[in-house]
Amino acid sequence: MARKPKQSTKSGLPPGRVVYIGNKEDSPVRITVIDYDSNDLKEISVNNVQDIAQYQFTQTCSWINIDGIHKTDIIEDVGKLYQIHPLILEDIVNTQQRPKLEVHDDYVFIVFKMLDYDYATNEVIIEQVSMILGHNYVISFQENIGDVFEQLRSRIRNPESRFRQNGSDYLVFALLDCVVDNYFTVIEKLDEQLEEFENDAFNNPGKHIAERLNKIRRDTIYIRKAVWPLREMVNHMLSGDIKPIKAETHIYLRDLYDHTIQVLDTIEMYRDVLSGIMDVYLSNLSYKMNEVMKTLTIISSLFIPLTFIVGVYGMNFEHMPELKLANGYFMIWAVMILVALIMFVYMKAKKWL
Amino acid sequence: MARKPKQSTKSGLPPGRVVYIGNKEDSPVRITVIDYDSNDLKEISVNNVQDIAQYQFTQTCSWINIDGIHKTDIIEDVGKLYQIHPLILEDIVNTQQRPKLEVHDDYVFIVFKMLDYDYATNEVIIEQVSMILGHNYVISFQENIGDVFEQLRSRIRNPESRFRQNGSDYLVFALLDCVVDNYFTVIEKLDEQLEEFENDAFNNPGKHIAERLNKIRRDTIYIRKAVWPLREMVNHMLSGDIKPIKAETHIYLRDLYDHTIQVLDTIEMYRDVLSGIMDVYLSNLSYKMNEVMKTLTIISSLFIPLTFIVGVYGMNFEHMPELKLANGYFMIWAVMILVALIMFVYMKAKKWL
Amino acid sequence: MARKPKQSTKSGLPPGRVVYIGNKEDSPVRITVIDYDSNDLKEISVNNVQDIAQYQFTQTCSWINIDGIHKTDIIEDVGKLYQIHPLILEDIVNTQQRPKLEVHDDYVFIVFKMLDYDYATNEVIIEQVSMILGHNYVISFQENIGDVFEQLRSRIRNPESRFRQNGSDYLVFALLDCVVDNYFTVIEKLDEQLEEFENDAFNNPGKHIAERLNKIRRDTIYIRKAVWPLREMVNHMLSGDIKPIKAETHIYLRDLYDHTIQVLDTIEMYRDVLSGIMDVYLSNLSYKMNEVMKTLTIISSLFIPLTFIVGVYGMNFEHMPELKLANGYFMIWAVMILVALIMFVYMKAKKWL
Amino acid sequence: MARKPKQSTKSGLPPGRVVYIGNKEDSPVRITVIDYDSNDLKEISVNNVQDIAQYQFTQTCSWINIDGIHKTDIIEDVGKLYQIHPLILEDIVNTQQRPKLEVHDDYVFIVFKMLDYDYATNEVIIEQVSMILGHNYVISFQENIGDVFEQLRSRIRNPESRFRQNGSDYLVFALLDCVVDNYFTVIEKLDEQLEEFENDAFNNPGKHIAERLNKIRRDTIYIRKAVWPLREMVNHMLSGDIKPIKAETHIYLRDLYDHTIQVLDTIEMYRDVLSGIMDVYLSNLSYKMNEVMKTLTIISSLFIPLTFIVGVYGMNFEHMPELKLANGYFMIWAVMILVALIMFVYMKAKKWL
């Protein structure tokens, strides 16, 4: 099941105060900077937020990636350095955000969800990623240290790559594209599970089917909630109103938009497919019950009347004329076979046999 | 279950006459005033509406909070003092209002719902809050004396707080934000109950499950009805057409808007999750029935034919050849074991065992 | 159940010919006129349409109320007097109209539905009301003689009332408001019934539950159909395009609009609540069935094998060694108790006990 | 069930080639012309399309009605005479059209569905009607020779009728109005069937109920598909952009629009009502099953234990002390009555009796 973080309780605190809401962890925070233009590339790992300051006013494009948002003082330091509004810092550390894009005077704030499939537990993990897109810098915040963006780094290192000819807006596109590509991977895993269950639901309906279908259904609900606002967000990026996003990047964003719609279409379709499987499972339960009941009824209808007949001649009355008959026993067998035949014909007529 | 107040019957009364509609209570009405600017703060508790008059034409921001709307003469006095339209006074005391925002010449009228979770009865309590937002005053009306806004008061008292630099519109935002934060708390409680029921529905399906699921479902319906119009309302506040709301407050309202959407998203999601649990519960009932019926059928199918056979040889006919056979008894055991084996193989083939 | 009038069959007749469609009744038609301005008020009851003519060109506001639309000649006379388009006269007498507002050159035509709850039969009665709103007159048509608007009359008679300061548009508002207030009364009755059924559905599920739930559900469907177009209609009245409706009346109409939305919200909510109760009822049926079947299976599983055993030793074979054993009878009891215990343990393990 | 014509297979044929798609029939084609203005009226029946030519350039309004579209050469001749685009001729003979209105330079093309109720088979028949509305002519095409429009003809013949004062656009309105009035007749028939089934579903649930409900449901689906686009179409006619439709006709079209909406509202409502009846039917099946199972369980629970007891004392062990007791027989009756009482009390407590 999609690991759903608890809703936060923060009522009454003044808005814009940075309080980390999520699973507190002791893990360290990793800060990496890649500073590049078409000619040069510098790549460093810093421990102190002050070490980033040198990249702030350069003309090169800087990608500052911060893995871990539980140390709120680091977030606040970054916020002060880049003059980011306190409400945004609060949004970055609150992992309950709905995906959104906010345009501010000097930068754009983007928050969205990353999906991951945990093969060990068959769980979908939802992680929040925030980004600040400035004129020539991108600051990205992840909840945990991960290697999702490692592929991007190696592409940036290649001097021939599109990154080196484009600016910070292309980097933001690439980060989003990487996340949406990941959605497909997760959906593919769900799809595999669906097919597996479908066979089970048809051939081997057990109690676990309903529960596992519900688990996938709920994963679908959580993924839908995480992905749905992305559509509107990418559409907003395409509107042309957002300064740091250049017209050349639009063709890529349009591609991203198509992918987002495709993810949503696929999720909607899965909901339909899921409810179809559930219906088949339930109707098969009903059908099996019918089969079982028919068997019980056939056996009972055949033998209960016969058992009554033999019971009659097991009575110990002193005067029972039939018992004295020489072939009474065989006559009673004849009667019983007749009764059985009648029941058989009746059930045949009712199409139970 | 969400305590749902009765619909009012007021047909034929002229519109704009102040009649309190709600649970009449004898509890007193509490009127408190906080009057502040960036330098000063006065905080008083008044008994008489006339005592408020002195704060009406000051340049400081005044927050008049009235806990209790059942004494309609007090509401009318306030209405006269601040020249509020009689239809609005009627809306304030009628606790059946749909959340809405009405722009008038000199003030804005806002009405919305506050949710509270009663831990004693596991009930969600819905209370109506109305606000009049004027140039430099806010009048808020609550149904009962509560301490929901106490945290805001202590923040206002702090001379460094944003309240002291901002005007009445920020105060209105803070009141709304406080209420929406409370929604999360209530939703979190429902969420806890949901998880509990989910386990029950899977492992221990009892009659109470359906009823308790229905109770949560209905709570969700009532909350949705209370929260849904808030979205439109906050959006209206962001439209820029409302004079008393200054541009600086927009960034906070946008945050509030995001939270409102999040509440609605979460409620929609819960409806899906709830119906999923209900489906699982019902399919588990079906599955259990199947199991029970299978057991009955297996037992009956095995023993009813055998009981017939032993019945046959319990008959008292004088001439029954088999009874005379030396090993007739053992032969009949052989027959019975054979019959049982055939039934066993049949049921194995049907996958009932 | 909402008394649903039959659809009319009138194919091929030319449009605009006044044919009364509804339940023909012999009851008389009542025509009353109230003519008033801020100083004076005249109130008469007329038998002849010509008697109205005198009020047509006065500067005072006239309310002509016609109870009964089955005498189509009266409607035609009124139509001629006030120069109303024949298609509108047709609409007035056809009680199948959808609520609507039509703006014509000299007047506005409004048609809507009035709900009433018949306590004798627990039925919701839907009645059509039409109104012609002219510059300084209102003509209202009701299907039957009723006393719904009696309260309005007494308010008009009061020289201090808002009616006397306002014109015909306020009168139209007051008529609509009175009708919408009545909706609440009807909904309240449905609500009471709902609560009653809910208890029954949980504690005492009988056959009648489904039928009575369906009856309420259908009432809800009919009410929804009657009320839904009202929203659009009142919104149209608020658009500012309708000449006879003055700006001062807008604040009242806005209030009316809020009430209409509230009625619709409540009806939508009831549909959700109703289907929730139905689900609980069905799941309780399922659950009860489970309980019953479990009992049957327990009894059968315990006693059918034992009955077989005693049957075995009821056989009359001449050579049955066990029968000769001194304590064979007690040994067989021991075996039977063992079998019963095994079944008991098995069923305990299956959680049937 | 609504007779649903087969989808056509025509892939690869060039668009705009007139191929009749429908049930080929040998029945003749009837062509009638009514040519009228306020003074004169000529009414002829022609066999040859060329005979229509004389009415083409007159100033009078001509209504050419063609009953039967299976002779495609006739349609092509008409098309050449009136210079109608080949694609439209294709649409006329293809009876699979969706209702639509197409504005062309010299004429308007309208296609819609006519419903008829076949009392013999309880079937709803859907027939396609197309119309070409030109400056002063209307050409209408029906699939079969019918008498639906006969009433219109007699009204046209009346020199006082509105037809004679109005032009071709009023004729088109009248044809549409006649068709929509027919919808009401068909819906009324469905309504009668619904009421009948509702009683059956409650009192006498048999297998046929589900099938007949499904039949009505499917009729509703087909009717909805046929009627739904009409709304948009009539709205388009009201837009004012369509040259041949004069402003004076708008009041009639508005009336038609209201009727269309009413038909759609009623169909939507029937869907709700239908699914309500289905729910009641299913819940009654469930309830009946419960009753049956309860009876079985009561009988079994009472007698199966007792049968075991009497079985015990039917055993033939040589040493069974109870059998020797003087009043053993009566004691065992006492035991059995006690057991029966206990079962009775138990079932009473479970509310099964």
Added chain:
Amino acid sequence: MARKPKQSTKSGLPPGRVVYIGNKEDSPVRITVIDYDSNDLKEISVNNVQDIAQYQFTQTCSWINIDGIHKTDIIEDVGKLYQIHPLILEDIVNTQQRPKLEVHDDYVFIVFKMLDYDYATNEVIIEQVSMILGHNYVISFQENIGDVFEQLRSRIRNPESRFRQNGSDYLVFALLDCVVDNYFTVIEKLDEQLEEFENDAFNNPGKHIAERLNKIRRDTIYIRKAVWPLREMVNHMLSGDIKPIKAETHIYLRDLYDHTIQVLDTIEMYRDVLSGIMDVYLSNLSYKMNEVMKTLTIISSLFIPLTFIVGVYGMNFEHMPELKLANGYFMIWAVMILVALIMFVYMKAKKWL
């Protein structure tokens, strides 16, 4: 079932790199060119992309059809020749595209789905088709070598056909029209299957029904997903903003649009019909169960009490007064017949017989 291709996993690869995603096949790629104007027509089959180059700058209309997209170097060569953006080449070879239309400076890119019904496996096959529409050329890409467009070729060869008078935009329309016509063929096949199942569901409900209904339902879901975006796409083509599409082609596109809507309407209707059949199937299962249970209950209720009675007189107590009675045996028969009658009357009253 609709053969659903796997979702691709391509995360991290730079966008715009041509990687074929689909079932890799060794089958060759077929490239055919038809170059025509109103006078001339050349038709060749080329092996080398360079051979197409000669047709690039002619004034005639060229249709380059490429069957097979698994050889990505061919696609890239075509892309270079016609200067197509790498992202589009990527879309062409990725068979997971959502139908869409993209307007670029020099050409329009169109991608859509072709449906085919495999009669051998009763499967619906979904294939992707892409097209580049330039000033005077159309390049079409199919996944496999097929003969769907063969009919178009023979029509182009006819010098009288509309193709020869029109340009590349008419060719694009004809290709789309051919595909949409194919949709009808597939839907017709589904329709036939539906009717077959409907009869089965009513008369012969077996386990396979639910599964086969689900198979059709899923086909419907996949088709809907493939066809839905086409509506928007054709609408876009009609908007008038797309340079290569001339005004004369609009009338054909409008026809195409109508057909698309009709396909969608039909699919939506099938969903309704399908769920209706499923409901009937389930209710028939329920009904059959009821019948079976009633039979069991009748048999059991009649014979279980009687079996008890005969069991009583099979007991071996030494003192059982009834056994000594001369006509005790006949009296017990009388009692048993009486009991049977009472049960019969009871069940008659309950309407079980």
